[in-house]
Amino acid sequence: MPGRTLFEKIWNRHVVTGDDPALLFVDLHLVHEVTSPQAFSGLDFNGRKVRRPELTVATIDHAIPTVDRHVMIRDPQSRKQVDTLRQNCARHGITLFDLDDPRQGIVHVVGPENGFTQPGMVIVCGDSHTSTHGAFGALAFGIGTTEVEHVLATQTIWQRRPKTMAVEVDGELPLGVAAKDMILGILATIGVRGGTGHVIEYRGEAVRGLSMEERMTVCNMSIEGGARAGMIAPDDTTFAYLEGRPHAPKGAAWERALDDWRSITTDPDATFDEVTRVSAPSLIPHVSWGTNPGQTVAVSDVVPSPDHFDDPLERDSAARALEYMDLRPGTPITDIPIDHVFVGSCTNGRISDLREAARVVEGRKVRDGVSAVIVPGSMQVKAQAEKEGLDRIFRDAGFSWRDAGCSSCLAMNPDVIPAGERCASTSNRNYEGRQGRGARTHLVSPAMAAAAAINGHFVDVRDWR
Amino acid sequence: MRPVRVVQGTMVPLPRADIDTDQIIPKQFLTRIERTGYGEFLFWDWSRDGGGAPVDGFFTNDPARRGAKVLVAGDNFGCGSSREHAVWAIQDWGFEAVVAPSFADIFKGNSYQSGLLPVELPAETVTELMMAADDPNAIVTVDLERQIVICGDLQASFEIDPTVRDRLLKGLDAIGLTMEHEAAISAYEAQRPEWLPRSVTE
Ligand code: SF4
Numbered sequence: 001m002p003g004r005t006l007f008e009k010i011w012n013r014h015v016v017t018g019d020d021p022a023l024l025f026v027d028l029h030l031v032h033e034v035t036s037p038q039a040f041s042g043l044d045f046n047g048r049k050v051r052r053p054e055l056t057v058a059t060i061d062h063a064i065p066t067v068d069r070h071v072m073i074r075d076p077q078s079r080k081q082v083d084t085l086r087q088n089c090a091r092h093g094i095t096l097f098d099l100d101d102p103r104q105g106i107v108h109v110v111g112p113e114n115g116f117t118q119p120g121m122v123i124v125c126g127d128s129h130t131s132t133h134g135a136f137g138a139l140a141f142g143i144g145t146t147e148v149e150h151v152l153a154t155q156t157i158w159q160r161r162p163k164t165m166a167v168e169v170d171g172e173l174p175l176g177v178a179a180k181d182m183i184l185g186i187l188a189t190i191g192v193r194g195g196t197g198h199v200i201e202y203r204g205e206a207v208r209g210l211s212m213e214e215r216m217t218v219c220n221m222s223i224e225g226g227a228r229a230g231m232i233a234p235d236d237t238t239f240a241y242l243e244g245r246p247h248a249p250k251g252a253a254w255e256r257a258l259d260d261w262r263s264i265t266t267d268p269d270a271t272f273d274e275v276t277r278v279s280a281p282s283l284i285p286h287v288s289w290g291t292n293p294g295q296t297v298a299v300s301d302v303v304p305s306p307d308h309f310d311d312p313l314e315r316d317s318a319a320r321a322l323e324y325m326d327l328r329p330g331t332p333i334t335d336i337p338i339d340h341v342f343v344g345s346c347t348n349g350r351i352s353d354l355r356e357a358a359r360v361v362e363g364r365k366v367r368d369g370v371s372a373v374i375v376p377g378s379m380q381v382k383a384q385a386e387k388e389g390l391d392r393i394f395r396d397a398g399f400s401w402r403d404a405g406c407s408s409c410l411a412m413n414p415d416v417i418p419a420g421e422r423c424a425s426t427s428n429r430n431y432e433g434r435q436g437r438g439a440r441t442h443l444v445s446p447a448m449a450a451a452a453a454i455n456g457h458f459v460d461v462r463d464w465r
Numbered sequence: 466m467r468p469v470r471v472v473q474g475t476m477v478p479l480p481r482a483d484i485d486t487d488q489i490i491p492k493q494f495l496t497r498i499e500r501t502g503y504g505e506f507l508f509w510d511w512s513r514d515g516g517g518a519p520v521d522g523f524f525t526n527d528p529a530r531r532g533a534k535v536l537v538a539g540d541n542f543g544c545g546s547s548r549e550h551a552v553w554a555i556q557d558w559g560f561e562a563v564v565a566p567s568f569a570d571i572f573k574g575n576s577y578q579s580g581l582l583p584v585e586l587p588a589e590t591v592t593e594l595m596m597a598a599d600d601p602n603a604i605v606t607v608d609l610e611r612q613i614v615i616c617g618d619l620q621a622s623f624e625i626d627p628t629v630r631d632r633l634l635k636g637l638d639a640i641g642l643t644m645e646h647e648a649a650i651s652a653y654e655a656q657r658p659e660w661l662p663r664s665v666t667e
Contacts, residue, residue, distance in 0.1 A: 016646065016649050016650055016653045017646050017649045021626070021628055023643065023646060023649075023650075025650070025653050025654070025657075027657075027661055027662075028662065034495050034496070034548075035547065035548065035549070037498035038498065038499070038500045038549075041498070041500075046640070048640065052654075053664075053665070054663040054664050054665045055663065055664070056664065057664045062495075063495075063496055075496065077496040077497060078496045080496075080498065081496050081497075081498055084498050093665070094664075095664035095665055115662065116662045116664070118661070118662060121661065126547060126549075127546075127547055128545065128546050128547040128571060142547040142571055143547060143571070143574070144547055144548075144549035144552070144571060144574060144575035144578055145500075145549040145550075145575075146549060146575065146578035146579060146639070147574065147575075147578060149640070150639055150640050150643065153640045153643075153644075154640060154643045154644065154650065155650065155654075156643060156646075156650055158628075158639070158643070160626065162570075192483060192541065192544065193483075193540065193541045193544075193567065196541070196567065196569065196570060197570060223545075226541065226544065226569060226570070228570050228571060247662040247663075247664075248662075249660035253659060253660040254660070256658070256660060257658070257660045260658065292483055292485070313482045313539060313540065314482075316481075316482075317481070317482060317483060320481075410487075410492050410546075411492060412492045412493070412495060412496065419515055429485075429487070429545060429546075431485045431487040431488065431545060432487070432488060432510065433487060433488070433491055433510045434487050437491070437510055437515065438515060
C-alpha cells in the first residue's frame with residue numbers, strides 16, 4: 001500500500017459512508033454566538049434534537065465587550081444573540097463557557113487549552129479560523145450555519161475530498177522572527193488563493209521547532225491562504241502540551257492514545273498534490289501594507305508600487321489597497337505612524353504571545369497619542385498573565401488590560417478602530433473595514449505590535465535593545 | 466430549500482477579485498438571529514458613505530439594477546470569514562446566482578446549502594459576461610439542468626458537483642438525506658476510541 005499523509009489517515013478513519021463526497025464523523029463541534037442562532041432555530045423548526053451534545057462545546061466570544069461586561073452587554077441585539085445562545089445550550093444540554101465561567105474565551109483558544117483539541121480528530125466550527133486546531137494534527141475546518149445545523153442534528157458532515165499541499169519550511173527560524181512572520185511569509189509565497197481546495201500540512205525543521213502556541217498561530221491563518229485546513233503532525237511537543245489538560249485522556253487511556261497518535265503522521269513515502277518550500281533562515285518580521293493578508297512586506301522594505309505587479313487584477317487590487325490604506329509607494333515601512341495597537345485574537349492572544357509583547361514593553365511607555373490594548377484570548381490566559389505579572393508591565397506602560405474576546409479583530413463589539421486611523425494588529429485579517437469602517441489595519445506579530453506601540457511607528461524588533 | 470433549475474434575469478457586474486465576506490456583509494449586521502433581512506445591508510461599506518448616505522453609482526443604489534438576478538464578479542469571490550450571512554444577504558437582495566472565475570471554498574459550500582448558485586466559468590468568459598452586464602437590461606440564463614450559461618451569442622458550459630446539482634434541482638433537505646444513513650452513523654459511533662473528549666460525562 002502506498003504511503004499516506006496525516007490528512008488521508010484522519011480522513012479515512014472518519015468516513016461513515018460514501019467516498020467523494022464522504023460523510024465524515026465529527027469528534028468535536030465548537031459553537032459561538034454569531035453563527036449558531038439560525039442553526040438552532042432550524043433544528044427547532046423541524047423538531048430535531050442535538051445528536052451528541054457531549055461532543056459539542058459553546059463559548060461566547062465574538063460580540064462581547066472587553067470592559068464592564070458583567071454589568072450588561074449594552075448593544076441590545078448582541079445581548080439578545082448571547083441570550084439566544086444561552087437558551088439554546090440550556091435546552092439542548094450543551095456545555096457553554098458563559099461570561100462568568102473562568103474557561104470563557106475565543107473559541108480557538110479555549111478548545112486547545114482545555115484539552116478538547118487532540119490529534120487525529122475531526123473538528124468543525126461555524127468559523128473559518130477553525131484551522132487553528134490543525135496544529136495538533138487534527139483535521140479542523142470552518143463551516144457555514146446550515147452545516148452547523150447539520151452537524152448538530154447528525155454529528156456528521158458531507159465533504160468533498162480536498163487536495164493536499166505540503167508547505168516545507170526548511171532550516172531554522174532566526175532570532176526575533178515569530179511564527180506570525182512565518183505564516184505571513186508563507187502567505188506572501190502562496191498568495192491568498194494558493195491553498196484553495198487544499199489541506200495544508202506544514203512540515204520541515206522550522207515547523208518542528210515551533211511550540212504548540214506558535215503552531216496554532218501558523219495553522220490559524222491557513223484560511224488566509226484559501227485553505228480550509230492546515231495541519232502539523234503531532235509529536236512530543238504536542239503530547240507535552242496536552243498531558244494533564246482537563247479533557248485530555250488520563251492513565252491507561254493516555255498511553256493508548258499516544259500509541260495511536262504516533263501512528264497517524266505522514267508516511268515517508270506518501271506524496272502530496274502540491275509542495276511549496278519556504279526557507280526559514282530568510283524570513284524576516286513582516287508587516288502587511290494592503291487589504292488582504294497576502295499583501296505584506298518585510299519591515300525593512302518599502303510600500304510597493306502597483307506597477308510592481310504583473311497581473312492586471314493584482315495591480316488593480318494593490319492600487320485600491322494603497323488608496324484605502326492611504327500609503328504612498330516607496331514609503332519605508334518603519335516610517336508608517338501608528339494610532340492604535342491591538343494585541344489579541346485567536347492568532348496571537350495566547351500566553352506566549354503576551355509574554356513576547358511584555359518582553360518588548362517592560363520598563364517602557366506607550367508613545368503619546370497611541371491607544372494600545374491587550375485582549376487576552378481567554379480568561380485562563382488572562383489569569384495566567386496576571387499570575388506572571390504581565391498585566392502590571394502592560395498597565396505601567398500605558399496599555400489597557402481587557403477581558404477575553406475577539407474584540408478589535410473583527411470589531412463586532414465596542415472596540416472599533418475609528419475611520420482613517422491606523423492599527424498595528426496581531427490579528428489575521430486586514431480587509432477593508434475589518435476593524436471598523438475606514439480603519440487601516442497592519443498585521444504583525446505581538447513583538448512587532450508592542451514595539452510599534454512604544455515607538456509610534458513600526459520598528460524592526462530584531463534591532464530591539 | 467426551494468429547488469433551483471433555471472435562473473434567468475439581468476446581471477450586475479462587480480469587476481473585483483478577492484471580494485471577501487466582510488465586504489459582502491459587514492460585521493455590524495451579524496448580531497441578528499434571523500436568516501432573512503440582510504439584503505438592504507449588502508456591500509454596505511461600498512454602498513453607503515461614512516455618514517450613511519447612498520454612494521452614487523454603486524449598483525445597490527441604481528434603480529436600473531433593481532431586480533437583477535445574477536452577480537458577475539472576479540476571482541476568489543467570498544473569501545474570508547465563514548459567515549453564511551454573506552449568502553443570505555446576496556439572496557435577500559434578489560440574486561439567485563453568482564458567476565465568477567473561482568470561489569472561496571466555504572462560500573461555495575454555503576451557497577449550495579442555501580440554494581444560491583455559484584457558477585465557475587473561465588476568466589475570459591466572465592470578462593465577456595461582465596462587458597455584456599454593463600447593459601442593465603441584458604438577460605442571462607443560467608441553466609443548472611443543462612449546466613450552461615447563455616447570454617446573447619455567448620454560451621458556456623460549467624461544471625458542478627453532481628451530488629450537489631441533484632440536491633439543488635430537487636431542493637432536498639440535507640439533514641433528511643443524511644439521516645437515511647442513521648444505521649451507519651450509529652455503527653461508527655459504537656467503535657470510536659474511548660479516550661476521545663466529551664464535554665459532559667454521562
Ligand atoms: S479572534 Fe478574530 S478571527 Fe479569531 S475567532 Fe474571533 S473574530 Fe474570528
